[in-house]
Amino acid sequence: MAYNAVMSEHDKPQQSAEGAVEAKATGLAVIDVNEYGGKKDGERQAMNRRLFMQLLVFTASDDPAKHSRQLAARLLEHRVPAIVYDDANDPHGVGLLTWSDDPAHFVTRVRHVLADESQRTLRLQPEFTMLGRTYATGHEPQLAWSLLERPIENVTHAAHDWAIWYPLRRTGAFSRLDGHEQSMILREHAHIGMAYGQAELAHDVRLACHGIDRNDNDFVIGLLGKELHPLSHVVQSMRKTVQTSQYMEKMGPFFVGRVAHRVTPAPG
Numbered sequence: 463m464a465y466n467a468v469m470s471e472h473d474k475p476q477q478s479a480e481g482a483v484e485a486k487a488t489g490l491a492v493i494d495v496n497e498y499g500g501k502k503d504g505e506r507q508a509m510n511r512r513l514f515m516q517l518l519v520f521t522a523s524d525d526p527a528k529h530s531r532q533l534a535a536r537l538l539e540h541r542v543p544a545i546v547y548d549d550a551n552d553p554h555g556v557g558l559l560t561w562s563d564d565p566a567h568f569v570t571r572v573r574h575v576l577a578d579e580s581q582r583t584l585r586l587q588p589e590f591t592m593l594g595r596t597y598a599t600g601h602e603p604q605l606a607w608s609l610l611e612r613p614i615e616n617v618t619h620a621a622h623d624w625a626i627w628y629p630l631r632r633t634g635a636f637s638r639l640d641g642h643e644q645s646m647i648l649r650e651h652a653h654i655g656m657a658y659g660q661a662e663l664a665h666d667v668r669l670a671c672h673g674i675d676r677n678d679n680d681f682v683i684g685l686l687g688k689e690l691h692p693l694s695h696v697v698q699s700m701r702k703t704v705q706t707s708q709y710m711e712k713m714g715p716f717f718v719g720r721v722a723h724r725v726t727p728a729p730g
Contacts, residue, residue: 497598499605507605512596513613515561515669515682516568517627518576519590519717522554523583527722530556533584534723536575541727545617547625547719550690556584557719559617559627563610568593590717592629594669594682613667613684618724622665622686626693628716629671629679636709647704654699663692679712690718 499507522529530546533556537544542560549555560572576584602608616622636644658664667684675682685693700706706713 497596497605497609498600499598499602499608500600502603502605507602509605509609511563511606512609513561513563514565514568514593514595515559515613515617515667515684516572517590517592517682517717518558518560519549519587520556520558520584521552521587522556523585524554526554526556529584530722533558533575534725536578537725538727540571540575542571542575542725543614543618543727544723544725545625545721546723546725547717548722550718550720552587555587556722557590557627557717559625561614561617588676589715591676592627592669592671592682592717593674594671595674597668597670613669616665616667616686617684618726619665619686620724621688623721624687624690624693625719625721626685626690626697626716627682627719628714629675629677629682630713631677631679631681631711632705633709633711636705647709651700651703651705654703655696658692658696663687663689664696690720 496508496510497512501507520529526548530548534544534546537546537560545557545559547557547559549557560568562568596609596613598605598609617625636647639647655664655666659666664685664687667686669682669684671679671682685696687693
């Protein structure tokens with residue numbers, strides 16, 4: 463959008479904090495793209511970094527185990543951390559989860575790996591492609607760890623052999639609720655998730671995908687654990703919450719995978 467208004471130095475947008483731009487011109491909103499956590503040393507934590515995670519799902523033309531091994535080897539060669547899954551619902555299916563705090567990673571390094579001749583017999587299943595970014599709720603005691611490290615620790619944990627990944631979209635009615643109502647609804651949901659985590663039955667990764675999901679979803683959820691049944695049980699338990707029963711427009715498709723390879727290149 464082009465406009466011809468002339469701004470004085472006083473009226474130009476000012477950078478008030480990393481990631482936050484305040485427009486001093488009358489009528490303009492304050493734009494703040496920071497993530498915020500709880501207070502630390504008396505000050506509210508803020509940062510303008512987050513982790514992006516992408517799931518790609520393929521069907522192999524033949525011998526999926528061979529293609530899975532080749533893919534893992536190629537990822538390791540190019541120093542791309544990743545999880546390679548066997549698709550539980552497709553006997554020829556291969557899932558690939560990668561991550562970076564720089565979204566260019568997916569269209570440069572990951573794409574370069576997949577362009578290799580040995581990977582060209584993997585046919586993408588675009589309906590299962592998921593891309594999202596970590597976000598803060600405003601209460602995290604360790605903001606940087608929550609945004610940049612916790613998701614990686616969960617997906618790479620040696621005991622987390624099973625994963626369910628799915629997108630979801632809330633109804634517009636949820637967005638029109640006031641902050642207190644939203645908080646109460648989300649708290650019910652969160653308490654169920656924390657109970658499964660405390661029992662070491664299921665851990666989660668929560669990603670926002672507004673505007674970067676081909677099907678206009680709001681979030682991508684990863685459920686991770688050593689057994690599949692508790693992950694399914696989480697989904698079942700969430701069905702009766704107010705959020706899911708009253709304010710969920712769509713969930714899925716669901717990708718169910720078992721870890722075939724954990725690709726962890728050495729630092730350096």
